[in-house]
Amino acid sequence: MALTIQEVEHVALLARLKLDDDEKELFAAQLSSILDYANRLNELSTEDVEPLVHILPIYNVFREDEVQPGTPREEILSNAPLLEDNQYKVPKII
Amino acid sequence: MELYELTLHELQDKLQKKETSSEEITRSVFSRINQVEDKVKSFITVIDKETVLKKARESDESGKFTGVTGIPYGLKDLFCTRGVLTTCASNMLANYIPTHSSTAVSKLEEQKGIMVGKLNMDEFAMGSSTETSAFFPTRNPWDLDRMPGGSSGGSAAAVRADEVIFSLGSDTGGSIRQPASFCGVVGLKPTYGRVSRSGVVAFASSLDQVGVFSKDVEDCAIVLKTISGYDPLDSTSVNIEVPDYTTYLDGDIKGMKIGYPREYFEQGVTEDIKQAVFKALKKFEELGAIVEEVSLPHSEYALPAYYLIAPAEASTNMAKFDGVRFGYRNISADNVIDMFCNSRSDSFGDEVKRRIMLGTYALSSGYYDAYYLKALKVRRLIANDFDKVFKDFDIIISPTTPNTAFKIGQQDDPLALYMNDILTVPVNMAGLPGMSIPCGFSNGLPIGMQLIGKPFAEGSILKAAYAFEQNTDYHKVKPDLGVK
Amino acid sequence: MAQEFETVIGLEVHAELKTATKIFCSCSTAFGSEPNTQVCPICSGFPGTLPVLNKKVVELAIRTGLALHSEIPEFCKFDRKNYFYPDLAKAYQISQYDLPICKGGYLDIEVNGSKKRIGINRAHMEEDAGKLVHQGDITTTPFSLVDLNRSGIPLLEIVSEPDMSSAAEARTYLEKLRAILLFAGVSDCKMQEGSLRCDANVSVKPVGQKELGTRTEIKNLNSFRALERAIEYEAKRHTCLLEDGDGDKIIQETRTWDEEKQETRSMRSKEEANDYRYFPDPDLPPLKIKQEWIKEIKNSMPELPEIAEERLVKDCGLPEYDASIITMTPESLAFFDGCVKSYSDAKTISNWIMGDLTRLLNQNNIELTDCKITPDSLVSMLKMIDDGKISGKMAKDIFEDMFNTGKNPEVIVKEKGMVQISDEQTLVPILEDIIANNPRAVEDYKSGKKKAMGAMVGQVMKATKGQANPALVNKLLQQLLGR
Ligand SMILES: [Mg+2]
C-alpha cells in the first residue's frame, strides 16, 4: 500500500514533526515499503489469538502512599531551555 | 601483558591478591583509550581522568574487592548518570545532564565500579549500526571501515578495543547481541524484567532490556549478578531471587538439551555463518549435550511485527522530547505548535523521525487494529512457539546475525537494514534471555552464536556458553589496532 | 408548527483522589505550594523515568465504585492517551481506556419532588496534567508558564449516562455525587481548588426522537452555578438553532464557559481533530482485583449519604427535604448527629443548621469544620429557649455572637445581661402603661382587628429592649384587655 503525501502530513502533525517536501516524499515511499512488509502479518489468521501486551505474568505492582521529598527546584529546572518565575516558559498556545 | 588487556575476573583476582590497584588498572585503561580512541571512536564522553582516578583510589582505600569493585567500565549513552552528560547520541539531548542515575548504574556504583565514560550508539537506540548517532559513527575494531553493529555499537567496540573492561548496553531487538556478534565479544540480554529499566531512556518499553558486554562469559556472569534484581522504581522488574551466576560455570553440560531452529538457518544466513554455528553445535555434542533440530514456525513474522510494535511504543516514548522541560528547543517559534514541531524536527535524525512516523501511523485511528493490534497477536504466536520448544529443550542455539559486519555507509534502504535483526528480534518479542558469543570468523570478521534461554534461566545459557568457551579459543583472538 | 425540544445532558466529573502522594510517584499532593516544588523527574516527564502505581489510588477508586453501585471488574489496565500540550509532561496522559476500574452504576436524585435514577457509565483512574499560567488572556498572551505541581495528581473520572434533561437535574446530580465522594472519603471535592471539576455534554432533540442531537462538550465549569447557567445557555443556543432550521450549525466540539460574559464559546482551533492513539501502557502491569480486596474495602466503607438520609427520616423524624440538605456534607451530618444525641427536637436542630448557621457560614465564607459553634453549644442555647430563659429573637443574636466568639450561650447571656423577663409583676405595670398610651390600638383590637395586638407586643418588646417573654406578654395583654 502506498501512503499519500496528505497522510504523511497528517501523521507528521500528530507526531509534531515538521517535514520539508523532500522528506515527505522520502517518508511516503519508505513507510509504504515498510508497511507493505508489515502486511505479511495478514498471512496469519489471528482471530482467536489474545494480543500480547505484557510479556510478564505479573499484576498489581503497587507503591505505598508515602511522601518522599521531590527533587530540589533548582536541580529539576536546571535543564530547562527557558524559564521565568521558576516555571517553564512556552510561547503562546493559540 | 597490559592490565587493560585482562578480563574482569583476572583483574579482580589481582586486586584481591593486592598485585595491582584500581588506580593502576584505571591508568592503564586511560592509556589505551588515548592509543585507540581516535581510530575506534567508541566514546561520546570520556570522564575527566583525574576525577576517575580519584574514584579508583577511593575503591582501593575501601580495601574490599568484590564483583566489579575497582574495575573500569563504560555505559551506553542512554543510561542516565547524575551530573554526567547523557545524550542518547542525539542533538535533542546534546546538553542534557540528568539529576538521577539509572538503577543499574547505581548498583555498579555501590560496588565501587569505575565509570570512565559514555559510549556511542544509534540515536535513541534506533538503528543497527551506530551510524544514526548524531555525532559520529563508531568503527569496528576488526576493520575500521566497518560499523560495529548497533544500537549499542560503542559498548561493543569499546570492550573489543580494550578501552573498558566491560560495558552496559540495552537491547530492544538485538542491540546488544548483534554488535557483540559483529565485534566478537560476549553480549547478554537478560529476561525482560531481570534488570531494572529505571533511568534508561526508553525506546520500546515492552521490549527494552539492559544487558552486558564483556570479554568472556565469566565476566558476563559477574556483571549480570551485580545489575540484576527487583527495583521498586520499575514496575516491570521482577521480584525473583538473583542467583550467583558464576555457580553455573562448571563446564558440565552433559545431557543438556539444545534445540536449533531450522528457520534460523534460512532467512539469508551466509554459508560461513551456518558452518560456524553447525561446527559449534558439534562441539556441544562432543561435550555431552543432546542437539536436535526444532521449529519456531512463526519466526519470519517476528520482524514485521516488531517493526510495528517497537515504533508504536517509541512514538509515544519520544513525545516527551518537546522542548519544554529539557533538551533542545527551537526558540524562534512564536507559538507552541511550531515550537514543538521545530524543536523536534531540528534535533531528531531521520531514523528517529521515520520510526516516530511509523509508530504514530500504526496507532492512529483506522489503523490500530490492522497494524498494532495485529502485531500484538502475532507476538503471542511467537512467544507460544518458544514455550512449546522449551517444554523439551533447555536452550536454543542459532546464529546471532545472518551476516558479518557491514561497511560504513553501505546501507541506505531502512528496510534492508532492519533485516539485520531478523534472528534477534523474536527473543525480545518473547521476553527471553539471549546471548551472543564468538564462534568463528569469516574473512577476518567475527561470527556470533546466539544462545536463548527460558525466562529467568540466564544461568543455563551462561553454563552452555562457558562450556563452549572453555573448549575453544575464539574469545581470545583480538583485533590488531596497529598501535604496539 | 411549533416543535417541542428536549435537552439531553451527560456529565464527566474529574474528582481528585484524597492521597498523600501522586498517582505514579512519591511527590506530595498538598495544595497551594510554590510552583515546581512538588515535582520529581517522574512527574516532570524526564527521560528514563517509569511510573509506579499508588495503591491508595486503587483503593479509593474501588470505594467510589462501590458507593456508586458499579461493577468492579476482575481485570483492568492503564493506557496512554497521546497528545501534545505544554502542561502534559510526557506528552501522554496515563489513563484507562477500554477496561476501567468501575463499570456501570447509578445514583438517585430528586428534583421538584420527583425522583430519578441517573446511570453511571464508568469511572477510571488517570493522572492530572500540570498548570498553565497565562499572563492575561490565553488568546492574546505572547507566552505562558508551566507549573508541574499538579502533574500526576490522581484523578477519578466519573462519566454519567446522558440521563439528565435539565440544568437543575445536572446540578442535583453533581451535588449528590459530591456528597457521595465526600462521605466515602475519596475526595475533598473543592471546586475552587479544582479538586472537583465538571464537563457537561449537552445536546438537544425534538421530543420523542430516539437518536440524540449533535452534542457539544462544555469545559471549565468550576461552580454549581456555572454548571447550571452554562447548560441553560447551551441548551437554548441549540434549541434556537434547531428552531431556525440551522441544526447543521451545531457542530460536535468543545466549548468553554465564559464566566464574565455568561456564555459558551468555541474552543476549536484550526488544528486537526484529535487522535489520542490510546494503547496499553507497557510500563504498568495490569491489575487483577480479587473479591477479598473488594470485600475488605466494602467493610471499611463509611456511612453513605443515602443511608444517612434514610436514618434521619426514619429515626429522627426529619422531613425528607431537611434530611437531604443535612446529608450534603459529612460535616453537616456530624454536626446534626452531635446535636440530636442530646436534644430530641430534630426539626429545630435542622432549622438552625439550614437557616442561621448556613447563612453565617456563607456570609463569612467559613467551612463548617472551622466554625466556632459546636453541637453542644447549640444544644445549650436551644435548651435555654425551651426553659424560657431567652426568647427566639434573643437567640438569633446570641447565636451570631457564638458564631463570632465561640463563647457558650450562658456566658453571652450573662455578659450582656440578656435575661428574659418572665415574671408578671414586672411586666404588668409596663403593659398597663402601654394600654393607657395607645387608646386607638386598644379600640382596634376590641373591634376585632387582631393586628393591633401585634403592634402592642412590639411596643412592649421595645420598652423592655427585647427581653420580655413574648408568649407571656401575649397572654397578659389578652387578660388585661378582657379578651
Ligand atoms: Mg480524562
Ligand SMILES: [Zn+2]
Ligand atoms: Zn513526582
